[in-house]
Amino acid sequence: MHRRIIAPGALAAATLLLAIPASAATHSPGAPGIGDPYYPDYGNGGYDVSHYDLRLTYQPETDQLSGTATISARTTQDLSRFNLDFLLDVSEVRVNGAKAEFTTARQHELVVTPKTPLAKDTPMTVVVRYSGVPSSKSAYGFTAWQRTPDGGVAAGEPESAWWWFPSNDHPLDKATYDVSVAVPDGTQAISNGTLQSTSSRLGWTRWNWRENKPQATYLATLALGKFDITTGTSESGVPVINAYSKDLGDNDGAARASVERTGEILDWLTGYLGPYPFSSAGGYVPNTKAGYALETQSRVYYSPRQFANGSNTSVVVHELAHQWYGDSVSVKGWKDIWLNEGFARYAQWLWSEHEGEGTAQQLADYVYASYPADDPFWTVKPGDPGPDKQFHAAVYDRGALAVQALRNEIGDEAFFTLLKGWPRQHAYGNASVADFQKYAEQISGKPLAALFDTWLFQPSKPPAPAARAASLAKDPAPAQPKSWKKIQATNDVHTH
Numbered sequence: 001m002h003r004r005i006i007a008p009g010a011l012a013a014a015t016l017l018l019a020i021p022a023s024a025a026t027h028s029p030g031a032p033g034i035g036d037p038y039y040p041d042y043g044n045g046g047y048d049v050s051h052y053d054l055r056l057t058y059q060p061e062t063d064q065l066s067g068t069a070t071i072s073a074r075t076t077q078d079l080s081r082f083n084l085d086f087l088l089d090v091s092e093v094r095v096n097g098a099k100a101e102f103t104t105a106r107q108h109e110l111v112v113t114p115k116t117p118l119a120k121d122t123p124m125t126v127v128v129r130y131s132g133v134p135s136s137k138s139a140y141g142f143t144a145w146q147r148t149p150d151g152g153v154a155a156g157e158p159e160s161a162w163w164w165f166p167s168n169d170h171p172l173d174k175a176t177y178d179v180s181v182a183v184p185d186g187t188q189a190i191s192n193g194t195l196q197s198t199s200s201r202l203g204w205t206r207w208n209w210r211e212n213k214p215q216a217t218y219l220a221t222l223a224l225g226k227f228d229i230t231t232g233t234s235e236s237g238v239p240v241i242n243a244y245s246k247d248l249g250d251n252d253g254a255a256r257a258s259v260e261r262t263g264e265i266l267d268w269l270t271g272y273l274g275p276y277p278f279s280s281a282g283g284y285v286p287n288t289k290a291g292y293a294l295e296t297q298s299r300v301y302y303s304p305r306q307f308a309n310g311s312n313t314s315v316v317v318h319e320l321a322h323q324w325y326g327d328s329v330s331v332k333g334w335k336d337i338w339l340n341e342g343f344a345r346y347a348q349w350l351w352s353e354h355e356g357e358g359t360a361q362q363l364a365d366y367v368y369a370s371y372p373a374d375d376p377f378w379t380v381k382p383g384d385p386g387p388d389k390q391f392h393a394a395v396y397d398r399g400a401l402a403v404q405a406l407r408n409e410i411g412d413e414a415f416f417t418l419l420k421g422w423p424r425q426h427a428y429g430n431a432s433v434a435d436f437q438k439y440a441e442q443i444s445g446k447p448l449a450a451l452f453d454t455w456l457f458q459p460s461k462p463p464a465p466a467a468r469a470a471s472l473a474k475d476p477a478p479a480q481p482k483s484w485k486k487i488q489a490t491n492d493v494h495t496h
């Protein structure tokens with residue numbers, strides 16, 4: 001055994017090192033983005049949020065929103081400074097009780113410098129007091145806040161949080177929510193999760209909503225206006241809360257004929273995707289003009305335009321399928337969008353089959369035959385489409401085609417085990433396309449790298465799989481399935 005004698009000089013140096021106090025010298029600022037190459041400034045580094053408590057007041061006449069956000073987080077590094085993503089006007093920020101300095105930077109960054117630097121892995125409570133008119137704010141030249149004749153709505157992807165609460169705005173940092181909003185009596189405030197209570201005082205009604213399962217920031221929604229609210233329970237026992245603007249005009253009947261089937265469709269989806277992951281379900285249809293729908297967690301946002309041609313259960317299927325594929329299991333990075341849209345679109349194909357309007361295979365054959373090899377459709381790679389093509393129709397249609405190709409490759413038994421197993425495997429978390437491939441290989445026992453590469457990552461039309469080539473040769477222009485037009489009408493799903 002050999003014992004080393006420490007030289008006096010070395011010992012002194014070591015002591016000196018230890019004597020340096022935890023200070024700005026060892027603490028550094030959190031990154032202004034969480035590290036997503038599609039959106040370098042989205043989200044932030046240095047901390048992880050566990051809960052948002054938003055206590056707000058909204059005046060529909062002026063679109064004035066004010067209140068306090070209390071954010072419970074934990075540092076992930078020795079932190080001298082950190083960012084939140086936010087656009088409204090901030091009057092005060094406190095970190096662990098002490099007033100903090102703050103300023104704004106770039107398009108949507110609120111830069112907060114706590115009075116004392118924070119050590120890694122310690123709890124942090126951030127209180128932000130703010131107010132502003134969301135409809136007057138924009139970033140990158142757009143706004144996600146939709147002003148309506150009787151209020152306003154926050155629903156957008158990937159952006160929507162900046163207009164109503166400060167956050168770490170990226171799906172990687174999921175958290176639970178309490179959203180409490182006071183509005184004038186006669187106006188309703190709709191948000192995610194369950195309605196815990198309402199109370200009225202001096203002409204104002206406070207609505208207290210709770211989402212008790214982790215939720216990505218873009219899936220948090222707020223709608224303020226005059227709504228008719230319906231409540232019920234699905235046959236399997238999931239509480240359903242829906243809301244309809246009182247001025248949907250001619251779209252009112254079709255909106256209700258679609259969204260009131262939420263419980264039925266939810267129960268049908270559990271047969272394919274497993275138990276419903278959240279404590280409540282439902283949708284709302286405000287009097288907005290934008291055309292899209294969005295899978296806001298447990299309370300789907302539907303534009304009235306989705307119902308302009310009559311009832312549309314296909315869009316309800318799409319948004320409810322996202323509750324498993326997208327909401328409970330969220331993307332790790334925005335390039336993983338196929339995990340959301342490919343599967344939500346595929347659920348529409350399964351619904352088409354259920355309704356007798358064309359099988360999933362017929363829809364796949366139709367998509368395949370509809371676009372010649374030189375069509376730009378095939379240049380979009382659903383597995384990594386790029387930020388400008390994140391919501392391109394090919395992510396949906398070629399994405400669902402890839403799901404069908406996978407099904408044909410591994411067989412129905414493994415495929416449906418996989419479809420149901422995945423949401424359980426990553427419940428309330430995040431996952432990537434690579435994680436999915438690995439899981440599919442594990443469930444099926446087959447190497448799938450070539451299949452994933454061909455259908456998701458090549459900027460060209462894949463050759464017809466052998467099993468389909470024969471039938472496609474016989475029928476090179478398959479008839480348009482009955483459900484096709486309705487499914488395409490749900491394509492305007494996410495836009496600014």
Ligand SMILES: [Zn+2]
Pocket residue numbers: 295318322340341344493
């Ligand atoms: Zn979608």
